[in-house]
Amino acid sequence: MKHIWQYLLCCLLFVQVVQGQKKGIRWTADGLGYTKFSNGSIVRVDPKSEAETVLIKKEQLTPKGSSEGLIPQSYEWSNDNTKLLLFVHTAKVWRYATRGDYWLLDIVKNELKQLGKNLPAQSLMFAKIAPDGKNVAYVSGHNIYVEDITSSKYKKLTTDGSRKLINGTFDWVYEEEFGCRDGFRWCPDSRQIAYWQVDATKTRDFFMINNTDSVYSEIIPVEYPKVGESPSAVRVGVVSIAGGGTRWMKIEGDPRQHYIPRMEWSGFDELVVQQLDRKQQESKLIYCNVNDGSARTFWAESDDAWVDLNTDDPKGWNWVNKGQDFIWVSEKDGWRHVYKISRDGKSISLLTKGNYDIGSLLAIDEANNYIYFSASPADATQLYLYRVKINNLTKTSVPDPELVSNVSLKGTHQYTISPNAKIALHTFSNHNTPVVTEWVGLPDNRPFNSSKSILKNIKTDNEINVEYLKITTIDNIVLDAWMHKPDHFDSTKKYPIVFYVYGEPAATTIDDEYSNHDNFLYDGSMAADGYIQVALDNRGTPSLKGAAWRKAIYRRNGQINIRDMAMGVKKIIEKPFVDKERVAVWGWSGGGSSTLHLLFQYPKLFTAGVAIAPVTNLLNYDNIYTERYMGLPQENMEDFVKGSAVTYAKNLQSSLLLIHGTGDDNVHYSNAEQLINELVKQHKQFEMMSYPNRSHSIVEGEGTREHLSMLYTNFIRRVCPPGAK
DSSP: OOOHHHHHHHHHHTTOGGGTOGGGOEEOTTSSOEEEEETTEEEEEOTTTOOEEEEEOGGGGSOTTOSSOOOOSEEEEOTTSSEEEEEEEEEEETTEEEEEEEEEEETTTTEEEESSTTSOTTOEEEEEEOTTSSEEEEEETTEEEEEETTTOOEEESOOOOOSSEEESSOOHHHHHHHOOOOOEEEOTTSSEEEEEEEEOTTSOEEEEEEOSSSSSOEEEEEEOOBTTSOOOEEEEEEEETTOOOOEEOOOSSOTTSEEEEEEEEEETTEEEEEEEETTSOEEEEEEEETTTOOEEEEEEEEOSSOOOOSOSOOSOOOEETTTTEEEEEEOTTSSOEEEEEETTSOOEEEOSOSSOOEEEEEEEETTTTEEEEEEOSSOTTOBEEEEEESSOTTOSSOOOOEEOSOTTOOSEEEEEEOTTSSEEEEEEEETTEEEEEEEEETTTTEESOGGGSHHHHOOOOTTOOEEEEEEEOTTSOEEEEEEEOOTTOOTTSOEEEEEEOOOSTTOOSOOOOTTOSSOTTSSSOTTTTTOEEEEEEOTTSOOSSOHHHHHTTTTOTTTHHHHHHHHHHHHHTTSTTEEEEEEEEEEETHHHHHHHHHHHHSGGGOSEEEEESOOOSGGGSBHHHHHHHHOOHHHHHHHHHHTOGGGGGGGOOSEEEEEEETTOSSSOTHHHHHHHHHHHHTTOOOEEEEETTOOTTOOOSTTHHHHHHHHHHHHHHHHSOOSOO
16 A cells, blocks of 8 residues: 555666666675666766776677677676676566566676576576575576576476465565565575575465456456455575475464564574564564574564564665674664664664654665664654764764765755765755755765766756645644645635645655655646645654654554544645635545545545545455554454544545556455445445556556546546636
8 A cells, every 4th residue: 555656656766877766776896886787788887987888798698599689677796796697578576577587697708598498488586696606596486496507407496386385485465565575595605595485375365357358357366365364374494405305494483473574694504584473563583593493582672553674675684793783773762763783682782862763774884884874853854864883982872873964955865875885876856956966975975076066056946836834733733744836826816725645654745855746647737727736744654753653543544644634634724825615635545545534534624536546444455564553353343444434435525536447456446346335325426437457556558647647637627626716
């Protein structure tokens, strides 16, 4: 139930190095440059001089007998840089293109060959070169294979894989809610592989129906554990590349009542694992001996609501001090802070102090004793780069974090930092400052080229009339909001107002970034057409305002967040230039749910609403997300009833446009049908558009996005007419 536009934007920016996305920059081993695919070749770029050096020529990427070179979606170098692994001809598995073909280039021999050549086309996933460069491992058909690079002989390391017994990757819900897809890890000695196995044999399928690609419908099953259903059982095993059986780790607890979102090697014969209980209120860090499978917990934390995940990236483990300590992010003191924890879990050091949250951990620079992270202690709508010392050499009190970003640039700073923290791509924007970028050196944060620095190239867009607000509701809750006023705004007139909402724990809407204040779905300019646009964030959204703010929503999703939004709307529409007879609200996914709640629970506030792909009943969504924020329906069903929009459908008074894709594997189309049934039962008139076989993002098919945009725009213009009065 993620913020759909953020998801679409992430997909768009994934391949754009200039935007500074973490996965968009392929750093060189020395951390002083990056490589990219350009004009059929792979080149190294020196950010200081912008000079490009060809590393791999197009001819080297052209298979024998072919006139066309390979175009990789991604590529990976071996540790000694003598081999290059290329991922091509990719296909989507749910949201991401994680299945395709792999080719290996031996740079020394100048030989290019396809891996898993006799396996089905486009079936390989997550291929990785062993640390010693002798083998490649990959997943195909839910089994793990290993292939000898010299002989090209491959063999199965697992043989029991199926759609319901998944080796080396994950089911739908682990991908969606934990970000887990790549499900195996090479041992540092290259002799063994540790992997997850997901047993979904007891997880019920949700059936989607394709009615358009054939005269007979096709049933599409998805192993999808709904809230209240036990998770798929997950376990971790280790298998030798020489063959033989898997040694399963003996992790305590019922595997169908726990999750394992993290697993990495912590030595040649040891794994480190994170385990969450089903309610996600207790997190344990566990060492597993791979020789006998024994497991021991060495650190744990708990929370009455939920324990937030340490990071959005489920790969890697941040060891420091030669593996004697590791870096961990926790909310255990009520704020999202960085801790240094000793390997045995007995020593815990707070590295960031104060009543503020960090955003993301961005880099660890052991050479200079720094940890870099994003934060914004003074304004949760903005973001800056900070750093603290890994080891407090003075042994005194915890020092305050050091601001690295330029204090004069107010807004959102994003840094993509090289692995050794020597250089970074710095991106800056705010509500009226278009995106500008520069390459900087660290730790001094100085641009490599002063003529191309942000300070020299920053420009203000004077056409944007955006104001950031602090709204204090009748409940004495302070909400952040922005208001985008129409072109040629006249405060003596009254304007229609359109609220964009999300409201769920997965995303915010009020970040101070450029182009964050225009309606991406509207065909034209709302500002030019005379609309006021507003977004605001309620309690429960992941704003950097402390755990209490975020966790206020626990067991009250659909209640407390909706009241916050409604009370914020009520304050805003009291402004003399707002026309109370023309108040619209809209949102997508969780925002669609919030839109329905606002229309149903506070019908007198709104004239109209557009709900796209909404969860209409909390019992329809997956268990990991919903149980994290709501608990188990077996224990508190009344909270699920109160938190479901369908409960209040009888109160609809305003115009409603409901939109949903029938091929939505995330928020199932059944949500729309159940709401339709209730609205019909209550004799409520509304408008509805279904998009056949379209997913949650409603982008598939020729003309789809244009049709959706026009549908949305025509509805808004009709039921909430534009222009001042």
